[in-house]
Structure formats: C-alpha cells, structure tokens
Amino acid sequence: MLVVCLLGLALGLIGLVAFAAGCGSTTTATTVASTETTAASTETTAASTETTAASTETTAASTETTAGAVTFDGTITVGALGSLTGAGAMGGAEAVWAYNQAVKDINAAGGINLGGKHMKLELKWVDDQSDSAQGAAALEKLIKVDGTKIILSTQVTPINLAACTVAEKYQAFYQMVVAWRDVIQGQHLKWVSDFFFTPAEVAEVPFNMVELQPQADRPTKWAIFTEDDADGQALGGGVKAVMKAHGLTPTLYETYTPGSKDYSSSILKMKNAGIDAIVTLISPADGITFTKQMKEQAFSPKFMMGWKGFWPTQYMQGLGADSNYVCYDAFWSEDLNNPGAKALGEAYKADNKGVDSVSIGLFYANVQILAKAIENAGSTDPGAVRDAVFGHTFAGTVMGDVTYAADGTAKVVPMGNQWIDGKRVIIFPKANATGDMKWFVAWDKR
Numbered sequence: 001m002l003v004v005c006l007l008g009l010a011l012g013l014i015g016l017v018a019f020a021a022g023c024g025s026t027t028t029a030t031t032v033a034s035t036e037t038t039a040a041s042t043e044t045t046a047a048s049t050e051t052t053a054a055s056t057e058t059t060a061a062s063t064e065t066t067a068g069a070v071t072f073d074g075t076i077t078v079g080a081l082g083s084l085t086g087a088g089a090m091g092g093a094e095a096v097w098a099y100n101q102a103v104k105d106i107n108a109a110g111g112i113n114l115g116g117k118h119m120k121l122e123l124k125w126v127d128d129q130s131d132s133a134q135g136a137a138a139l140e141k142l143i144k145v146d147g148t149k150i151i152l153s154t155q156v157t158p159i160n161l162a163a164c165t166v167a168e169k170y171q172a173f174y175q176m177v178v179a180w181r182d183v184i185q186g187q188h189l190k191w192v193s194d195f196f197f198t199p200a201e202v203a204e205v206p207f208n209m210v211e212l213q214p215q216a217d218r219p220t221k222w223a224i225f226t227e228d229d230a231d232g233q234a235l236g237g238g239v240k241a242v243m244k245a246h247g248l249t250p251t252l253y254e255t256y257t258p259g260s261k262d263y264s265s266s267i268l269k270m271k272n273a274g275i276d277a278i279v280t281l282i283s284p285a286d287g288i289t290f291t292k293q294m295k296e297q298a299f300s301p302k303f304m305m306g307w308k309g310f311w312p313t314q315y316m317q318g319l320g321a322d323s324n325y326v327c328y329d330a331f332w333s334e335d336l337n338n339p340g341a342k343a344l345g346e347a348y349k350a351d352n353k354g355v356d357s358v359s360i361g362l363f364y365a366n367v368q369i370l371a372k373a374i375e376n377a378g379s380t381d382p383g384a385v386r387d388a389v390f391g392h393t394f395a396g397t398v399m400g401d402v403t404y405a406a407d408g409t410a411k412v413v414p415m416g417n418q419w420i421d422g423k424r425v426i427i428f429p430k431a432n433a434t435g436d437m438k439w440f441v442a443w444d445k446r
Contacts (some may be wrong), residue, residue: 070110073117076380078370079124079142081154081163086130087259088156090284090314091359095155098360099123101347102367112371115378121371128154128163135159139166139174149382150374152366153177156308157231160184164192173382175389177366178331180234181409191382193389193408195366195399199238202329205416206279206305207246209327209428209437217439219277219302221251223270226281228255235281235307251275258283263290267297276302282309288318295322300442303327305416313355316419323419325440330415332361333426335434338400356424358417365397 080099083092103121111118126142128135135154142148143166151167153160153176160179164187167174174192176184184194210218224239226232232255243250252273254266267290270278278301282290287309294300309315310328332338334345334356344364348357373388374380386408393403404410416428418437425435 070118072111072120075120075122076112076114076374077122077124077148078150078152079126079146079148080152081126081128081135081138081142083130083154083156083159084125084127086128087283087285088130088159090312091155091308092130093314094312094357094359095363096125097348097351098357098363099152099367101344101360102364102371106367106371113375114380124148128159130156130159132158132162136162136166139163139172140170143167143170143172149173150370150380150385151175152370153179155363157183157234158229161187161230164189167191171382173386173389175366175370177362180231181411183230183234185407185409189408191386193386193404193410195362195369195402195404195410195412197412197414199234200241201411202307202414203235203238203242203279205329205414205428206277206303206327207242207248209305209416210277210303211246212427212430212437213439220248221273221275222248222277222279223252223254223273223275223301224250224279225254225256225266225270227258227283227286229258231308232281239279256286258286260286261289263293264297267294267299270301271297271299278304280304280306280309282306284309284312284315284318287315291319291322291326295443298443300440300444302439304440305329310419311358311417313352313357316422317355321421321446324421324446325418325438327416327418327427327437328358330358330417330424330426331412332358332399333415333417333424333432334361335426336361336400336432338398339396340398344398358415358424361398362412365394365399365402368397369394369402 082096083089084096100123103123106112106121111120124146126138128138139151142151149172151172151174153163153174155178157179160176164174168189168191171191176192177195179194179196180199181194181196182198184192222243224236226236236253240250252270252275254269256263256266287306305327307329310326311330316323334341341361344360345356348360349355372394373385377384377388389404390408391404391406393401395401402410415426418425418427420438426432427437
C-alpha cells in the first residue's frame with residue numbers, strides 16, 4: 001500500500017475526470033479520524049532545503065478489484081487533517097465532504113495513473129480539534145507513526161501555520177488551502193504550497209460591495225471586530241490598510257478571545273459609538289452567539305460582513321431569519337462557469353437536504369490538483385510531488401485554471417455574498433452577481 005498523507009478537509013465532487021487518468025468505481029475508503037491528543041511539538045527548526053526526501057511508502061503487492069469493472073493495482077493512502085470537532089467543525093464539515101467526494105470521483109474515474117498502474121486513492125483522517133497545537137501533533141503523528149509524507153491541509157491559518165512547521169521539519173509535502181497567502185510567502189517555506197488570497201485582497205470586498213450603493217447611503221462609522229490571533233491580526237491589518245485607501249478610518253477596533261460567550265461589552269461600545277458598519281473575523285459558533293446578542297441589545301448596523309464564521313450553512317440554519325442581510329466571504333460558487341462546478345454543487349445539496357456551499361470547490365480542487373501532480377510526477381515521493389505543483393498550472397479544476405508561482409502559492413479570487421431568506425446571493429464581483437445587496441434591516445422592523 002502506498003501511504004501518502006493528504007492532510008486536509010473533505011469536500012468534493014465531479015470534475016476530477018479531467019484530472020485522474022482513470023479511477024474506477026469503488027466504495028469511498030475514508031476512515032473516521034482519530035482524535036489524537038499527543039502534545040504538539042514546539043520545535044520550529046526550519047526544514048532542510050533539499051529538493052528530495054526519502055519516501056516511506058511501499059506499493060501493495062496484491063491487486064485490488066472493485067465491485068465495478070475497474071481493477072486497481074494498489075492503493076495510495078493519504079492522511080487528511082480536518083477540523084472534525086471544536087469551534088471550526090461547522091466549516092470543517094464542508095471541507096471533509098469535499099475531500100471525500102473528490103476521492104470518490106477520482107476512484108470512479110479509474111484512480112490515479114501512477115506510471116501506468118491504476119492506483120486507488122484513500123484518505124486517512126485525523127482530527128485537528130480546531131486547535132493549533134493539536135493540529136501540529138496530528139500532523140507529526142501522520143508523518144512519524146503512519147509514515148505519510150504527502151499531506152492535504154486543514155482550513156484556517158493558525159492551525160496551518162503550526163502544521164507547516166512540522167511539515168518543514170520532516171520534509172513532508174503539505175498541500176494547503178485557506179491560509180493567508182502573504183503570511184505563507186513571508187515564511188519562505190520549501191515544503192508547503194498555498195492556494196488562497198491575502199488579507200488585503202479579501203479586505204477590499206466589503207468596500208467594493210458598499211460602493212455599489214449610492215454614495216449618500218453608504219455607512220461612515222466602521223468597526224473592525226476580530227479574533228485575537230494570527231488570523232484576526234492579519235485581517236485587521238489588511239482592513240485598516242484598505243480603509244485608508246478608501247479614505248476611511250475605523251471608528252472602533254475591537255478584538256476578542258475565540259470561544260467567548262459574552263460580547264455584550266463590545267456590542268455596547270459599538271452601539272454607543274454609532275457604528276453603522278462592522279467587518280469581523282469570527283468562527284461560526286462565535287458568530288451565531290454574537291449575532292444573537294446584537295439582537296438582544298437592539299444593535300442594528302447598516303452593514304455587517306464576516307469572514308470565516310458567516311458563510312457555513314450552519315450559521316444560517318442556527319439563526320434562521322435572523323441571518324438575513326448578513327454578508328460574508330466566499331471562495332467559490334456553483335454558479336461560476338468552472339468545469340464541473342454545477343454538478344458539484346448539486347451533489348452537495350443532494351447530500352445536505354438542499355443546502356448549498358461556497359467552500360467545497362476550493363477543497364475539491366485541492367484533491368484534483370494533488371492527484372494530477374502525483375500523476376505528473378510519476379511518483380509518491382514528497383519532493384517529486386511538490387516539484388510537480390510549484391510553478392505549474394492545473395487546467396479545468398472546479399476552481400477554473402489554477403497556476404502556482406515558483407514559491408508554491410496560487411491565487412483565489414475573493415467574493416462577497418449575502419444571506420437573504422435562507423439563500424445565498426452573490427453581490428461581488430458584479431459580473432457574477434445573482435442579486436442586489438440589501439442594507440441590514442433593524443431588528444424591530446423585520
């Protein structure tokens with residue numbers, strides 16, 4: 001069995017036919033993640049810059065035959081790091097679905113063509129528990145105990161940064177999504193790729209959305225409200241820089257400890273300051289609590305946009321009609337004209353009682369890219385696979401054509417959406433808009 005570590009989220013569905021040169025129909029082989037609690041390594045030694053690392057994988061001697069017509073010559077087992085529990089589990093559930101679906105579709109199309117052999121792809125899940133230390137420990141376990149050295153990432157910057165340190169130390173290839181691109185570039189990593197946007201790029205979106213409205217109607221007193229961690233600090237700095245470029249100064253800049261249960265003092269400050277626009281980085285669970293307490297204190301800004309916490313479907317479901325008029329970031333949409341996007345969206349809705357997603361495309365594409373990179377490398381050696389990603393273009397993914405720079409980073413175009421009556425409305429980019437933005441309606445007027 002080839003053991004390779006796809007550390008990540010699990011999302012996905014269709015368009016991998018164009019990538020995986022033949023993956024026959026097979027049952028999805030995704031193991032339930034264990035919740036390791038091994039103490040995370042605190043070492044931060046930079047990894048060697050060697051371009052190859054010894055692979056610990058061994059090809060299975062036996063031939064596997066699926067229930068269908070495809071005969072596999074072996075299995076590539078990859079580990080997947082995901083937020084299966086903890087504060088990030090809402091967003092993590094979408095990532096897990098997408099990774100698993102991508103694997104299912106690759107295998108249904110014949111598997112990964114590895115030097116003429118059709119290899120079945122399999123995931124080994126490990127829970128990062130929505131915690132940086134646990135994420136690093138889980139990654140180290142996958143590398144040192146399970147011998148996996150190709151890894152798909154989890155979904156938030158702080159956990160990914162901790163995992164990157166481990167990947168660099170052991171020269172394991174960590175294929176990452178959803179980590180601030182400029183933060184990763186600043187680390188000058190040798191064994192980590194990244195597919196996302198920068199805080200400055202995504203910070204433009206709320207102002208682009210507001211500027212679609214008549215100038216006289218636009219809010220003037222803005223509050224920045226972010227988690228007090230690496231994610232929040234990066235986004236807060238990006239928002240301040242963008243505001244300055246738009247001729248604005250934040251009236252209030254508040255941070256909070258993730259997992260807080262009482263936001264009343266921050267909400268009161270915003271209310272007393274006459275805040276009419278809020279931009280926030282917040283987890284889904286915290287976002288639900290924050291929104292409920294806004295209503296309890298009758299605080300109704302004209303505009304509110306959140307990153308990370310407001311886009312998962314569970315946010316909308318947890319609040320019902322109270323999620324109306326809340327804006328949020330998006331990575332992807334089934335309404336974009338990307339190969340397989342519509343079918344992927346339909347498959348997700350079929351498995352989730354009609355609820356859709358703005359994140360699954362990014363994670364699904366991550367598996368598409370990795371599968372193609374393994375094929376192009378003709379190897380599961382982590383250095384060879386990494387070299388097949390850095391500086392290369394992957395055409396026809398559900399995210400469109402994806403081009404990695406020489407430093408292993410690729411760009412995602414950020415979007416701005418809004419919840420209206422339980423449905424997602426694309427507001428920005430205007431060319432992809434499915435409706436017009438509505439100002440936040442006061443709680444007592446709904």
